[in-house]
Amino acid sequence: MATATHTGMVRSHNEDSVNVEADIGLAVLADGMGGYNAGEVASGIATALITDETKQAMMRLDLRKPDGANGETAPCALLHDVVAKANESIYRAANSQPQYAGMGTTLVVGLFYDNKVAVAHIGDSRCYRLRDNKLEQITRDHSLLQEQIDSGLLTKEAARRSQNKNLVTRALGIEVSAAPEVHVHDVRSGDLYLMCSDGLNDMVEDEDIELAVSSLSSNLPLAASQLVQMANDAGGRDNVSVVLIKIKKDFPATDGWVSKVRSWFI
Amino acid sequence: MAKLILSLDDRVIKDFEISKERMTIGRKPHNDIQIDNLAVSGEHAMIMTILNDSFLEDLGSTNGTMVNGKAVKKHFLQPDDVVEIGKYKLRYVNEKAGKVSQEEFEKTMVLRAPANPAPAAPRPAATNTQTDIRGGRPTDTQAGFQTSTVSGAGAAQSASGQAAPAAKGAADLVNTQTNAGNAQPNAANAPQSPGKKAAEVQMQSGAESGGTIQILSGPNAGRELPLSKPLTTLGKPGMQVAVIARRPQGYFITHVEGTNFPVVNGKSLDAQAQKLKDHDIIELAGVKMEFFLKG
Numbered sequence: 001m002a003t004a005t006h007t008g009m010v011r012s013h014n015e016d017s018v019n020v021e022a023d024i025g026l027a028v029l030a031d032g033m034g035g036y037n038a039g040e041v042a043s044g045i046a047t048a049l050i051t052d053e054t055k056q057a058m059m060r061l062d063l064r065k066p067d068g069a070n071g072e073t074a075p076c077a078l079l080h081d082v083v084a085k086a087n088e089s090i091y092r093a094a095n096s097q098p099q100y101a102g103m104g105t106t107l108v109v110g111l112f113y114d115n116k117v118a119v120a121h122i123g124d125s126r127c128y129r130l131r132d133n134k135l136e137q138i139t140r141d142h143s144l145l146q147e148q149i150d151s152g153l154l155t156k157e158a159a160r161r162s163q164n165k166n167l168v169t170r171a172l173g174i175e176v177s178a179a180p181e182v183h184v185h186d187v188r189s190g191d192l193y194l195m196c197s198d199g200l201n202d203m204v205e206d207e208d209i210e211l212a213v214s215s216l217s218s219n220l221p222l223a224a225s226q227l228v229q230m231a232n233d234a235g236g237r238d239n240v241s242v243v244l245i246k247i248k249k250d251f252p253a254t255d256g257w258v259s260k261v262r263s264w265f266i
Numbered sequence: 267m268a269k270l271i272l273s274l275d276d277r278v279i280k281d282f283e284i285s286k287e288r289m290t291i292g293r294k295p296h297n298d299i300q301i302d303n304l305a306v307s308g309e310h311a312m313i314m315t316i317l318n319d320s321f322l323e324d325l326g327s328t329n330g331t332m333v334n335g336k337a338v339k340k341h342f343l344q345p346d347d348v349v350e351i352g353k354y355k356l357r358y359v360n361e362k363a364g365k366v367s368q369e370e371f372e373k374t375m376v377l378r379a380p381a382n383p384a385p386a387a388p389r390p391a392a393t394n395t396q397t398d399i400r401g402g403r404p405t406d407t408q409a410g411f412q413t414s415t416v417s418g419a420g421a422a423q424s425a426s427g428q429a430a431p432a433a434k435g436a437a438d439l440v441n442t443q444t445n446a447g448n449a450q451p452n453a454a455n456a457p458q459s460p461g462k463k464a465a466e467v468q469m470q471s472g473a474e475s476g477g478t479i480q481i482l483s484g485p486n487a488g489r490e491l492p493l494s495k496p497l498t499t500l501g502k503p504g505m506q507v508a509v510i511a512r513r514p515q516g517y518f519i520t521h522v523e524g525t526n527f528p529v530v531n532g533k534s535l536d537a538q539a540q541k542l543k544d545h546d547i548i549e550l551a552g553v554k555m556e557f558f559l560k561g
Contacts, residue, residue: 033375104376144317153321158342163318163360171376208496215499216509218523226511226520230496233513 015039016241025112034103090173135210142170199240305352476560
């Protein structure tokens, strides 16, 4: 695992927040928004709370078993649960303290378990997967542009020229409840996962992101800093954060697997 | 505010501000932009605007609509596009694009549904769309995507219908960034945007001056490798790999993997990137090569 985050070339604050816990196979990235430093506060609450809550929940849960109540697998339920808690906490802070009014954050969370990854996201922070040197976006932005692309109004290329880039349709902490989108993907040995804030993908074409992660996959910290550098070279108008996770080998669930997870990630 | 400047034979006739989400262009008087000329259809074309983006659509006119010399049915307007209808020209000017403080402009914002939709007064379909945008429960996503694809089929024609909820969203837009609170004044931002342009230009000229690697030893001696991509890796995976990054400031070499670091002009690199100068000699995985700038 490797992470990099940078304020960018234009902004004075870094409102992004990143946390990875190799021990439990968790990566969290949040891109905050809101006046003064409230953006940092929102994204900070999100990453800290989700990490803590997930850690605690992992002690109690067997991630392989489906959760009988609603047929969801335990990790999905867990992610819904921790995201809901983070939302509540940010929402409450935003509504009780005037300096935090209106703060919110986008979010992407990856939880690796039993040769799978559950990815939850809200807003326009993304998760990509590099497999066989092909980069694929495995989250779908909750943004006005994505809506327009879906409806056929805009092509992906045209969307890059849009003036409406910064409008998300969902975020954490803005309303009483927030719905993350959660999907489970199979994980293969050799896969590389990239989570990033929009500061990367707004500035750097997917093609160039693919080139960077595929050619530098043997050196994740370098790949991460290269991505940040590319975003900054292109103007760096926003904070940019990346998390890279490379799958060294299979990690089937076994008893006491938590203790072993660490060795499976770089 | 974006506007259209109507002209005939390079003589400006009138400016039209794009002030509403749907503006029509045609010969008949009810059009927002009336062009009273027989080459122009009664309802010739329309401009649909969603927040800061405007789209031009030909409404099945007899003589067609051109943008920058090409006939279009539908077109995403870019600053300084010239729309031609008959002998008339309409230049699209969007001052917001680029000029107005990007700082304020690019902050992520949330489009939210009306805060307190009166439950007693159900809104027209437009509101439903709005709710859909936000409301989708996670478990619904699959279905949600399908729905949006289905509605997408009709969306091309009913694009104006789409504009309505989006524009409504604009009204309800919550700018979660307090501009005044920004420690970075917009003035500081101003030099940055031309800076970006300069960077792009440099990037291009960098590409023109074409950094190239020529292999000097080994079986591939004499071969040239143009550094045309943003990143080029050199070496043998698993043994020793270095990467050359093409940046606005020039070409930089960095060690990627292997116990040995690349040697440039007889000096071993450290973990830092090093800028390459014309005619630098690189040694990597036992192969010598020269970096030079072409043209």
